Amino acid sequence: MTRKIPVSFGELVSLYAVDLSENMWEGVITEAHLKNLSSLRELSIGQLRPNVSVVFNISSDWMPSFKLVYIKIQACQLGPNFPTWLRNQTELKTIVLNYARITDVIPDWFLNMGLELKELDVAYNQLRGKIPNSLCFSSGSNVDLSSNFFEGPLPLWSTNLTTLYLRDNQFSGPIPSNIGTALPSLTDLDISKNKLNGTIPLSIGNLTELTTLVISNNRLSGNIPQFWENIPMLYILDMSNNSLSGTIPDSIGSILFLKFLILSSNNLSGELPSSLRNCTRLNSLDIGDNQFSGKIPVWIGENMPSLLILRLRNNSFTGNIPSEICRLSQLHILDISKNNLFGFIPPCVGNLSGFQTEFTSDDAARYEGGLRLIAKGRIIQYSSSQLYLVNSIDLSSNDLSGEIPSELASLFRLGTLNLSMNHLGGRIPSAFGKLESLETLDLSKNQLSGPIPTTLVSLTFLNHLNLSYNKLSGKIPSGNQFQTLIDPSIYMGNNALCGFPLLVECDSEIPPLPGQNNGDIDDNNDLEKVWFFSFVGLGFFTGFWAICGSLILKKQWRDAYFQFVERVTARICVYLHIKFSRMGLI
Known part of the structure; x- marks a missing residue:
């Protein structure tokens, strides 16, 4: 239920703390709501989500009678200007003004107030300009300036900082070489999505309390340093989308609490270090879009039972898909596409029970930068808030052969199955009609034959289908979701297919019996042929020896x-x- 904050609220002169957060407030807040709250020390107003329905309309020259130590205004329209009525709040320790639609610079009067802050959070606004190093912070303080337009070099304020979030801004230049000594108490550092260049400074190895290091989506180059044995508590390491080169250092295997290792979209090469098998708590191993080579190590399946995401796409891995991957029962995303893998698809992949459940939102939220996946025929960037919806298997663009295991049909939560651009043969398993959550099915550019199973008509969530360039034959199924799949390119390159949406009409044919699909008829026909030829052969054998045998044995x-x-x-x-x-x- 939505509520407006009454003006009479401002008459509560003895009020010390106000917490109106995490509700569905609406309306306009003016000076009248706050004018007589002379005892107020803590003010918290916020929404459940960033859907602004509360607007602050306070005069720029108004001076409140209270002296706040704590202010938290979230998902309200506080801007467009930085709130000038804070300029006499000289006792502030906590300032949280995120999702507040402020499109301004941080004014000089704020920087010169001499505040010693415990928390500064102005994330998700449109603040701009450079941030000076003059801000002061108390012990164990937290700073979040994420998702603004701040620029210039990275600021290094105080040795007291424990968390520093500067992601999604326009900071440039190198990461300061002394960051490890200037901010020795850091536990969380996120400077992703900026314009930082240069190499990873060795002083990061001095951040012995670090648990989160996210430096992705920058312009960093050079090798990954060998200092990870000094950061034993690290559990999120994201260096993706840079220009890093060389190999993964052996010392990464000393981070025993590591849960998220994300090194995708760099120029890294070589084989995976065997020391990585020590990271038995990994939830995500994402090294896609690099130049790694060698075989997929079997110890991934043997030593990493908690993996939710295994993404090795677009590398140069060779050999078979190891059956040990089937031990990763919690997997939700398996992407080993665009490699040089050959052999069969292990049928035991159908035992991956993770594809029968969904991500928890907590698991997905840890994947700070989201994830790029091929789904629905295109590259989709899933944010961390969307990732819990994803269940995907992508084995495309390899040299896999053999038949498609029907066991995959047991993965009934599977949303994307991409086996395209391989050498798979045989028929499309009719059991795929059980994949009730399937949205994307791409089996194109293989050597599949036989009819398209009519059971696929039951896939009511299917919105992207590609069966092109195979050896499929017969009539294209109709009904349900297939009525919406009207692009002829879905079926091109299958010269023996007929029916809508192709222009090739099908010859008249005996309709199947009620409740009997094409697969059933084919199976029955095969069985009848076996019995027929068995009896013919038996009859020939009996007749031949009954006549010729008697002539050979009896001279008369x-x-x-x-x-x-x-x-x-x-x-x-x-x-x-x-x-x-x-x-x-x-």
Whole structure:
């Protein structure tokens, strides 16, 4: 239920703390709501989500009678200007003004107030300009300036900082070489989505309390340093989307609490270090879009039972898909596409019970930068808030052969299945009709044959289908979701297919019996053929030896048989001679 904050609220002169957060407030807040709250020390107003329905309309020259130590205004329209009525709040320790629609610079009067802050959070606004190093912070303080337009070099304020979030801004230049000594107490550092360049400074190895290091989506280059044994508590390491080169250092295997290792979209190469098997608590191993080589290590399946995401796409891995991957029962995303893998798809992949459940939102939220996946025929960037919806298997663009295991049909929560651009043969399993959550099915550019199973019509969530360039035949199924899949390119390159949406009409055919699909008819026909040829062969064998065997064993029967043949042959010759004489042919 939504509520407006009454103006009479401002008459509560003895009020010390106000917490109106996490509700569905609406309306306009003016000076009248706050004018007589002279005892107020803590003010918290916020929404459940960033859907602004509360607007602050306070005069720029108004001076409140209270002295706040704590202010938290979230998902309300406080801007567009930085609130000038805070300029006499000289006792502030906590300032949280996020999702507040402020499109301004941080004013000089605020920087010169001499505040010693415990928390500064102005994330998700449109603040701009440079941030000076003059801000002061108390011990164990937290700063979040994420998702603004701040620029210039990274600020290094105080040795007291424990968390520093500067992601999604326009900070540039190198990461300061002394960051490890200037901010020695850091536990969380997120400077992703900026314009930082240069190499990763060795002083980061001095941040011995660090638990989160996210430096992705910058322009960093050079090798990954060898200092990870000094950061034993790290559990999120994200260096993706940079230009890092070289190999993964062995010392990364010393981070025993590591849960998220994300190194995708760099220029890293070599084989995965065997020391990585020590990271037994990994939830995500994402090294896609690099130049890694060698075989997929079997210890991934043996030593990492908690993996939710395994993403090795677009590398140069060779060999078979190890069956040990089937031990990763909690997997929700398996992407090993665009490698040089060969052999069969292990049928035991159908035992991955993670594809029968959903991500918890907590698991997905840890994936700070989201994830790029191929789904619905295109690259989709899933944010961390969307990732819990994803269940995906992508084995495309390899050299896999053999038949598609029907066991995959047991993964009934699977949303995306991409097996395209391989050498898979045989038929499309009719059991795929059980994949009730499937939205994307891409089996294109293989060597699949036979009809399209009519059971696929039951996939009511299917919105992207690609069966092109195979050897499929027969009539395209109709009904349900197939009525919306009207792009002929879905089926191109299958010369023996007919029916809508192709222009090729099907020949008249005997309709299947009620409750019987094409797969059932084909199976019955195959069984009938087996019995037919079995009886024909048995009859031939019996008749042949009944006659020829008796002639071989009995001389009297053999002599009588050949005498009979001679008499019949002589009579036929005499008859033909007389017949042809009468006709004048002899």
